[in-house]
Amino acid sequence: MSVSVRIPTILRTYTGGEANVDVEPGEATLGGVIDTLEASYPGIKQRLVSDTGEMRRFINFYINDDDVRFLEGLATPTPDGAQISIVPAVAGG
Amino acid sequence: MSETPAASFGAATHLVCRACGAHATLGADYSCWECFGPLEVAYEFGTVTREQIQAGPLSLWRYAPLLPVPANVAETRTLSPGMTRLQPADNLAKALGITGKLWVKDDSGNPTHSFKDRVVAVAQTAGIQLGFKTLACASTGNLAQAVAAAAARAGQRSVVLVPSNLESHKIQATAAYNGFVIGIDGNYDDVNRLCSELIGEEVSADWGFVNVNLRPYYAEGSKTVGYEIAEQLGWRLPDQVVIPVASGSLLTKIDRGWREFLALGLVEEHNYRVFGAQATGCNPVSTAFADGQDVIRPVKPNTIAKSLAIGNPADGPYALDAVRRTNGAIGDVTDAEVIEGIRLLAETEGIFAETAGGVTVAVTRKLLAQGLLDPTAETVIVNTGEGLKTLDAVSTGDGFTATIAPSVDSVSLVIASGK
Known part of the structure; x- marks a missing residue:
């Protein structure tokens, strides 16, 4: 089982400049994907998840174009082949 | 983008994260490197007086000493918005x-x-200071027009991305300025996300997105x-x-x-x-x-x-x-x-x-x-x-109170019938 994760510019220092990385998560949820990312790219998890284990306020996660805040947050399932995007929040206007 | 040698942001000194307080240098950053929080322009204002402001132009540039722009901004080719009634x-x-x-x-x-001309004027000015050649944005319509017009006046290329289901007249009003107007299949939040993802890509390397990578400056407008x-x-x-x-x-x-x-x-x-x-x-x-x-x-x-x-x-x-x-x-x-x-x-x-x-x-x-x-x-x-x-x-119906023959009597009848 594998998912693809799109890394924003601001976090590519952790991935050696890679914009897209493939991950085989231990647990098929967003939280599982982040744990697996952390194993390959140490330090990246604390940029995404707070010390209390919640998604950071100014970061958005999308699984196949759906904002996980409308789904189950970090517990949202990540089906095989899913495209996951990590996008810093922008206010728009 | 690298700063041009003469980059000037007036009294602005740095960017500061509104969430965690971390500092960043004045550049095309919109998201805190520590916590992704939004960055805001910080200043060291000297003395600014009412008289100084009142002696300025009849546009938002009268407040240039309070904005992240060079002192001679009023002489540059912006739309010079502001001082509305x-x-x-x-x-x-x-x-x-x-x-x-x-x-x-x-x-x-x-x-x-719309008020978007204000934010675009400041973002455009900062973008030029930072060396961007193209003015870009994600928009629901008003910002698209403001960006396309401001870019035309400055002789810049514009690229605006809007939801493809935006009202036709807003698209046409933007297209009049002859920049790129790109319809995206999705809602505004989808367009906004796409623009965030375009930051750092090759195709958009010289694009200053007024409401993404220029957002700290934009917001100041x-x-x-x-x-x-x-x-x-x-x-x-x-x-x-x-x-x-x-x-x-x-x-x-x-x-x-x-x-x-x-x-x-x-x-x-x-x-x-x-x-x-x-x-x-x-x-x-x-x-x-x-x-x-x-x-x-x-x-x-x-x-x-x-x-x-x-x-x-x-x-x-x-x-x-x-x-x-x-x-x-x-x-x-x-x-x-x-x-x-x-x-x-x-x-x-x-x-x-x-x-x-x-x-x-x-x-x-x-x-x-x-x-x-x-x-x-x-x-x-x-x-x-x-x-x-x-x-x-x-819009309701055809907008007419009545449609009549060209006669005085007909007009009298309509007026007598009331609204």
């Missing part, structure tokens, strides 16, 4: 039961007919709405202000502008109250206010007030802070009430507002009915754009 609104006050004074800050008078209200009132602050809320940036920055004026001694201390206005079909900030929450829960927008239809407003928490700190409130109104608000403003004051202006008028009425706005206090409401931009929202 602050219109006394006695008829509207009467209709709303306001016995204190009421004014409409009417930003439909800007070059492309909104302060000038607050500056102008204070100056036009005779260098003082009103008791109450009602401001439409999309991203929450305009409200946040009007408040910031007034706090700067207070700190600089340009106005006397005054306990003003800040109120926000949303449409019920996109009311994440109003909902958080009502629920006593600090965190905004995103919504999927469904309202005719498309220029306010941001379901995931990142400045929402700061708008909540400003409203709570000043003992204000945030309300929301249905689309039917929005249309009533547009009509009321047009009928009483001769100001035809876009849907966002209708939201502001209707929320003002609602907050008065709820006893949250004080009818005896001095109140300013902000109209952010021109009614022709959202004509579809208020």
Whole structure:
């Protein structure tokens, strides 16, 4: 089982400049994907998840174009082949 | 992008994260390297006097010493927006039961007919300082026009990305300036996300997205709405202000502008109250206010007030802070009430507002009915754009009162029949 994760510019220092990385998560949820990312790219998890284990306020996660805040947050399932995007929040206007 | 050797941001000194306080240098960064929080421009203002401002041009550039722009900005090729009218609104006050004074800050008078010309002028100037060749944005329509027009005037390329289902006349009004107008299959939040993902890509390497990588500068342009209200009132602050809320940036920055004026001694201390206005079909900030929450829960927008239809407003928490700190409130109104608000403003004051202006008028009425706005206090409401931009929202039938033969009798009959 594998998912693809799109890394924003601001976090590519952790991935050696890679914009897209493939991950085989231990647990098929967003939280599982982040744990697996952390194993390959140490330090990246604390940029995404707070010390209390919640998604950071100014970061958005999308699984196949759906904002996980409308789904189950970090517990949202990540089906095989899913495209996951990590996008810093922008206010728009 | 690397800075040009002569890059100048006036009195601005650095960027600071509003969430964690981390500092960054003045550049094309919009997201804190520590926590992804939004970055804001910080300054070291010297002395700024009323006389100095009054001697400046009749545009927002009179406030150049308070913006992240070079001192000679007024001589550069921008649209020079701002200094829109602050219109006394006695008829509207009467209709709303306001016995204190009421004014409409009417930003439909800007070059492309919305307040977006202000934020674009500042972002464009910063973008040029940072070496960007192309002016770009994600937009629900107003910003697209402002960017395309500003780029045309400066001789820059423009690339605007909009939801493909945007009203046809907004697309045409943007296309008139002959930049790239790219329709995206998705809603505004999808377009916004795409623009975030374009940052750092090869295709967009020289693009300054006014509301993404130039956002700290862009947002500062909104302060000038607050500056102008204070100056036009005779260098003082009103008791109450009602401001439409999309991203929450305009409200946040009007408040910031007034706090700067207070700190600089340009106005006397005054306990003003800040109120926000949303449409019920996109009311994440109003909902958080009502629920006593600090965190905004995103919504999927469904309202005719498309220029306010941001379901995931990142400045929402700061708008909540400003409203709570000043003992204000945030309300929301249905689309039917929005249309009533547009009509009321047009009928009483001769100001035809876009849907966002209708939201502001209707929320003002609602907050008065709820006893949250004080009818005896001095109140300013902000109209952010021109009614022709959202004509579809208020169109009824063919618009004629009657269609008749060219005769005096026929005219007499129509008038006698009344409205």
